[in-house]
Amino acid sequence: MTIDTAFTQERRLVYWNRFLGESPPLVGEIDRELLSFAREGNDEERQAFLLLRSCAQLAEEGSSATRKNLQAAVLYWFSQAGSEDPDAETSGAGRRKVTNLYEVLGCRWTWQQSAEAVGRNPKDYSAYRRIIDRLRAVYERMWSEQFGRALQRREGHGSDAIAV
Amino acid sequence: MDPTQSQFEELVLRTVRREATPPESPHPSYSDLLAAAGGALSQERMDEVVVHALGCPSCRAALMRATATIDREAARLLDETDSESFVEAWRHSQPSASTGVLKLVTRGIRSLASTPRRRAAIACVAGIAVVMALLLAPPTSVVRWTSKPEWRIEPATTPQSRIVSLGMAVAMSRYVSEVGTSTGTTEAYNEEIEVYADDLAVALVLEVDPLPVQLGIQWTSSTGQEVDLGKQSLGVSPCRVTIPRSELPPDAGAYDLIVSARGHEGLKGSLRTTLFIRAEPRSW
Numbered sequence: 001m002t003i004d005t006a007f008t009q010e011r012r013l014v015y016w017n018r019f020l021g022e023s024p025p026l027v028g029e030i031d032r033e034l035l036s037f038a039r040e041g042n043d044e045e046r047q048a049f050l051l052l053r054s055c056a057q058l059a060e061e062g063s064s065a066t067r068k069n070l071q072a073a074v075l076y077w078f079s080q081a082g083s084e085d086p087d088a089e090t091s092g093a094g095r096r097k098v099t100n101l102y103e104v105l106g107c108r109w110t111w112q113q114s115a116e117a118v119g120r121n122p123k124d125y126s127a128y129r130r131i132i133d134r135l136r137a138v139y140e141r142m143w144s145e146q147f148g149r150a151l152q153r154r155e156g157h158g159s160d161a162i163a164v
Numbered sequence: 165m166d167p168t169q170s171q172f173e174e175l176v177l178r179t180v181r182r183e184a185t186p187p188e189s190p191h192p193s194y195s196d197l198l199a200a201a202g203g204a205l206s207q208e209r210m211d212e213v214v215v216h217a218l219g220c221p222s223c224r225a226a227l228m229r230a231t232a233t234i235d236r237e238a239a240r241l242l243d244e245t246d247s248e249s250f251v252e253a254w255r256h257s258q259p260s261a262s263t264g265v266l267k268l269v270t271r272g273i274r275s276l277a278s279t280p281r282r283r284a285a286i287a288c289v290a291g292i293a294v295v296m297a298l299l300l301a302p303p304t305s306v307v308r309w310t311s312k313p314e315w316r317i318e319p320a321t322t323p324q325s326r327i328v329s330l331g332m333a334v335a336m337s338r339y340v341s342e343v344g345t346s347t348g349t350t351e352a353y354n355e356e357i358e359v360y361a362d363d364l365a366v367a368l369v370l371e372v373d374p375l376p377v378q379l380g381i382q383w384t385s386s387t388g389q390e391v392d393l394g395k396q397s398l399g400v401s402p403c404r405v406t407i408p409r410s411e412l413p414p415d416a417g418a419y420d421l422i423v424s425a426r427g428h429e430g431l432k433g434s435l436r437t438t439l440f441i442r443a444e445p446r447s448w
Contacts, residue, residue, distance in 0.1 A: 081184035
């Protein structure tokens with residue numbers, strides 16, 4: 001199989017975008033479309049697939065509060081990507097409903113802004129840490145299940161770290 | 165956040181950054197624009213354009229600037245039933261923009277659906293189109309005022325690429341090359357223009373003196389069918405006028421392409437050349 005990374009990336013972006021709406025992507029549909037590509041792909045392909053899949057899993061099994069926090073996390077992550085938008089502050093970002101991820105690319109939101117954008121309490125600073133923790137657990141478990149080998153671990157900081 | 169959390173967050177941010185960065189895809193090209201506007205861009209390529217625009221910093225910046233300009237009009241456009249009046253209105257508000265491209269934008273936006281993903285595509289294509297319209301607009305340079313109109317017509321013949329830049333880079337493929345020059349107030353143009361099935365547009369580079377003139381272009385078939393492609397004011401020279409494939413005769417055959425100009429003090433000029441529409445693609 002020849003892996004068309006442009007295709008898989010585009011499809012993943014479409015799924016990522018759905019986290020902003022009322023119907024986040026389901027693990028099953030992501031698997032049906034992208035799992036075989038991820039199995040054939042390199043580590044970067046797999047990481048991208050698995051991060052998306054882990055978020056979908058979290059959205060499926062989590063409470064509505066978890067889903068909202070996950071939504072804020074997705075906004076936060078994508079706002080850190082792309083070139084920085086110097087007009088982000090003045091364009092009212094964070095105070096309006098975001099319907100497409102391209103709207104936040106480069107906006108460099110804080111977690112507080114991201115939480116506010118999805119209607120969560122911006123002062124709940126630990127919400128992001130909780131999401132990261134839960135996501136990491138799902139991600140590590142899925143990596144072993146799907147790709148048949150344990151995550152590579154590297155010594156450091158007195159703790160195992162993800163090095164794939 | 166403890167080190168493990170930090171490292172996982174780093175992985176997440178790195179992955180998302182990669183996701184939001186286009187694969188090594190070129191910037192949307194002029195031919196993408198024409199195809200999208202004519203509703204002929206494949207779903208696959210449209211997806212690529214959207215993905216590219218999502219992650220490409222320069223396209224995104226250009227898109228933001230362009231969409232800010234068209235935001236007001238876009239909302240109106242989507243509900244607009246009379247696209248011609250929209251184009252007219254826009255022409256008057258932005259007289260330097262190319263009418264042809266604006267028409268294409270209108271058609272393009274109309275041909276797209278209203279899903280969020282499509283809206284991204286609309287914004288992208290419209291943004292590119294606006295930039296292209298500005299690029300295709302006549303330059304605001306000083307003009308000479310001499311005695312006779314002078315014409316040079318350049319059909320698309322050579323697969324030559326050029327990179328132009330106005331906040332974003334746009335690859336203009338299958339551009340034009342000069343095939344000859346003709347001078348006179350009224351005369352037949354010796355060079356024929358051949359348009360093949362895969363050509364996207366014919367660009368006419370017009371040098372006109374004196375200026376300004378009212379320029380009109382039309383084609384006629386041997387059976388007498390006449391199609392007027394509209395008129396526009398020409399205030400600078402040389403000027404590039406692009407006729408998209410969709411406005412050229414749809415059927416293969418020989419046609420007359422007539423370019424006419426009407427200037428001050430009754431000055432008139434026209435040029436007639438043979439336009440061959442080929443059914444087969446150009447074999448480069």
